[in-house]
Amino acid sequence: MSAPTSSLTPPEGARPPVRHPDAPAPGELLGAHYDQCFGCGRDQAHGLHLETRAGEGVSVTAVFTVKAAHQGAPGLAHGGVLATALDETIGSLSWVLRTIAVTGRLETDYVLPVPVDTELHLDARVTAVHGRKIYGTATGRIGAPDGPVAVRANALFIEVKVDHFIENGRDTEIRAALEDPDQVRVARAFEVNP
Numbered sequence: 001m002s003a004p005t006s007s008l009t010p011p012e013g014a015r016p017p018v019r020h021p022d023a024p025a026p027g028e029l030l031g032a033h034y035d036q037c038f039g040c041g042r043d044q045a046h047g048l049h050l051e052t053r054a055g056e057g058v059s060v061t062a063v064f065t066v067k068a069a070h071q072g073a074p075g076l077a078h079g080g081v082l083a084t085a086l087d088e089t090i091g092s093l094s095w096v097l098r099t100i101a102v103t104g105r106l107e108t109d110y111v112l113p114v115p116v117d118t119e120l121h122l123d124a125r126v127t128a129v130h131g132r133k134i135y136g137t138a139t140g141r142i143g144a145p146d147g148p149v150a151v152r153a154n155a156l157f158i159e160v161k162v163d164h165f166i167e168n169g170r171d172t173e174i175r176a177a178l179e180d181p182d183q184v185r186v187a188r189a190f191e192v193n194p
């Protein structure tokens with residue numbers, strides 16, 4: 001049974017998000033959290049190659065150029081790809097909170113079709129935090145940061161420890177990640193209390 005929509009409404013007692021004192025400065029380009037990530041990975045040939053920057057408060061902005069490989073209908077972006085771009089942008093808020101979190105629930109509104117070659121300008125922010133639950137929202141606009149809204153999402157992310165990946169990921173990739181000092185540095189930067 002699917003979770004009710006109300007699970008995206010912060011419960012009573014939820015608090016406003018707090019920007020971590022060591023968060024990247026507003027405007028700073030955030031690197032990939034994993035080079036093979038389908039959303040942001042530099043070495044992922046099939047990926048979206050999102051370029052994400054820290055924003056003011058607990059927010060980020062991102063740009064994603066829709067390529068021919070991202071089509072669903074002829075000349076138009078696939079809805080699942082657009083959901084991925086929204087998911088990845090909300091996930092990037094981890095850099096600003098310095099908390100590792102994974103998507104529990106993502107609800108997407110498709111407002112306009114998005115043609116191939118579009119530069120989709122995304123922005124995301126955390127709206128509330130309740131225990132391990134992090135509530136986020138994102139918008140994607142066509143062509144410019146103030147362009148027409150094409151997609152929107154609300155999401156619930158759940159805070160996890162690095163062990164979540166070590167215990168669940170395939171051994172080959174986990175071993176390679178743990179042996180890569182850059183990857184370990186990224187994981188540390190996300191996790192305040194390892």
Ligand SMILES: CCCCCCCCCCCCCC(=O)SCCNC(=O)CCNC(=O)[C@H](O)C(C)(C)COP(=O)(O)OP(=O)(O)OC[C@H]1O[C@@H](n2cnc3c(N)ncnc32)[C@H](O)[C@@H]1OP(=O)(O)O
Pocket residue numbers: 003007033034087088091094100101102103104105131132133156158160162165177186187190
């Ligand atoms: C080497 C590492 C490098 C670092 C990499 C950084 C990676 C960043 C990646 C970013 C990539 C982009 C992002 C991606 O694509 S992340 C990839 C896609 N997401 C996943 O793979 C997550 C899969 N799910 C799980 O692993 C577990 O279910 C999690 C960890 C999420 C929770 O299982 P866990 O056993 O831990 O916790 P819990 O079950 O006690 O739940 C806790 C609370 O949360 C509430 N709840 C849970 N689910 C839902 C739901 N669906 N709707 C509504 N509520 C939900 C639940 O009711 C409870 O609430 P309360 O009772 O407390 O009130």
